[in-house]
Amino acid sequence: MTVQGSSAVVLRAHRGHLSQPPSSLLEVVTLPPREPAAGQVRVRNLFQQVVAANGDLMFETTRIPVPVFRTGEPIHGGAIGRVVESRADDLPVGTVVLHMSGWREESVLGPGEAFPVPDGVFPGPEYLLNQGVPAYHGIVDVAAVGEGDVVLVSGAAGGVGSMAAQIAKARGAAYVIGIAGGPEKARYLVDELGLDAAVDHHGDDLDDRLTELAPDGITVFFDTIGGHQFEAALRHTAFGARFALCGVLAGQVAGGDGAHPRLDIMAALAHEVQIRPFTTRHTPDQVQAWNTHYAQWYAEGRIRFAHTLLEGPLQRAVTAQNELLAGLHRGNVIVRLAG
Numbered sequence: 001m002t003v004q005g006s007s008a009v010v011l012r013a014h015r016g017h018l019s020q021p022p023s024s025l026l027e028v029v030t031l032p033p034r035e036p037a038a039g040q041v042r043v044r045n046l047f048q049q050v051v052a053a054n055g056d057l058m059f060e061t062t063r064i065p066v067p068v069f070r071t072g073e074p075i076h077g078g079a080i081g082r083v084v085e086s087r088a089d090d091l092p093v094g095t096v097v098l099h100m101s102g103w104r105e106e107s108v109l110g111p112g113e114a115f116p117v118p119d120g121v122f123p124g125p126e127y128l129l130n131q132g133v134p135a136y137h138g139i140v141d142v143a144a145v146g147e148g149d150v151v152l153v154s155g156a157a158g159g160v161g162s163m164a165a166q167i168a169k170a171r172g173a174a175y176v177i178g179i180a181g182g183p184e185k186a187r188y189l190v191d192e193l194g195l196d197a198a199v200d201h202h203g204d205d206l207d208d209r210l211t212e213l214a215p216d217g218i219t220v221f222f223d224t225i226g227g228h229q230f231e232a233a234l235r236h237t238a239f240g241a242r243f244a245l246c247g248v249l250a251g252q253v254a255g256g257d258g259a260h261p262r263l264d265i266m267a268a269l270a271h272e273v274q275i276r277p278f279t280t281r282h283t284p285d286q287v288q289a290w291n292t293h294y295a296q297w298y299a300e301g302r303i304r305f306a307h308t309l310l311e312g313p314l315q316r317a318v319t320a321q322n323e324l325l326a327g328l329h330r331g332n333v334i335v336r337l338a339g
């Protein structure tokens with residue numbers, strides 16, 4: 001079989017500061033053809049996942065425990081592809097797989113790098129390009145959400161947050177409030193994702209709305225934003241509230257100081273708030289726990305895959321990286337690369 005060269009997204013230079021838009025440092029180039037070695041498969045990619053953390057992985061160093069992108073090399077990330085050439089007995093040609101070597105038209109994958117997508121569980125294989133693992137870990141293992149909880153989720157129309165809010169509902173929380181930017185996203189949270197209420201952080205006064213929606217205080221806060229949303233949540237806690245800190249988007253975008261919110265220690269003391277930042281390592285147990293519940297809750301109609309599907313080519317994923325951080329899309333952002 002003669003293999004042609006194929007495109008990939010390469011990091012031209014490291015990001016120096018947050019005001020540099022991620023897309024300005026990414027370039028689509030043609031790579032020489034690669035034949036799979038024994039035990040490997042060549043995959044034609046169908047869908048590319050775009051996540052906020054990519055912007056951080058473009059710095060030379062990061063505190064996120066994931067390998068940073070290297071200059072002059074293709075970047076990496078979640079993708080779905082179809083095996084087009086196989087030298088691995090367990091992955092015949094035609095198998096659709098999930099893998100982490102995306103951001104290229106074609107990927108060559110070795111043992112343990114490609115996970116077959118089960119047939120018939122979801123409407124399409126792209127439904128596996130979700131960020132449910134950290135959402136489930138934070139809501140279930142860190143915050144132990146259960147019946148009776150009043151849960152506040154920031155970034156609730158985003159990739160992780162949309163899953164976290166729905167998982168809280170599926171776990172039997174009494175009331176789930178999502179924070180999102182703009183009235184359309186706020187409506188989406190209630191009308192489409194089934195949350196009990198939403199706060200629009202662009203148009204609403206956070207304190208007024210939280211006083212109205214949670215008069216006895218929130219018992220759980222799942223935070224992907226930090227900054228003044230974290231500070232507001234702390235002003236509206238019930239005694240013994242659990243804070244699961246997942247991300248600091250307000251500190252990951254230009255001009256943001258969200259990574260350094262003021263901690264009102266007296267409020268935290270008085271309410272004995274348990275503040276637990278967490279990093280999800282995607283261990284096999286964590287991945288399996290999420291996938292099992294995702295399939296079950298999806299089949300029962302208790303969870304939806306909030307996502308925005310954009311049409312390729314690969315360059316579209318590059319521009320989508322800026323758009324995601326600017327809040328132009330909702331849910332998990334996915335680019336279709338091939339039919």
Ligand SMILES: NC(=O)c1ccc[n+]([C@@H]2O[C@H](COP(=O)([O-])OP(=O)(O)OC[C@H]3O[C@@H](n4cnc5c(N)ncnc54)[C@H](OP(=O)(O)O)[C@@H]3O)[C@@H](O)[C@H]2O)c1
Nearest residue numbers: 051052134158159160180181224246247248250279280327
């Ligand atoms: N702890 C872990 O293990 C773990 C794992 C995965 C991801 N994360 C973190 O989780 C967070 C969410 O990741 P994601 O990929 O799902 O991103 P995302 O929520 O889809 O990010 C995009 C959204 O962020 C919001 N946003 C952007 N700038 C903002 C600002 N200054 N203030 C408030 N909101 C802002 C916008 O929502 P609105 O338009 O609604 O404002 C935008 O739509 C990130 O911090 C990521 O690094 C953590």
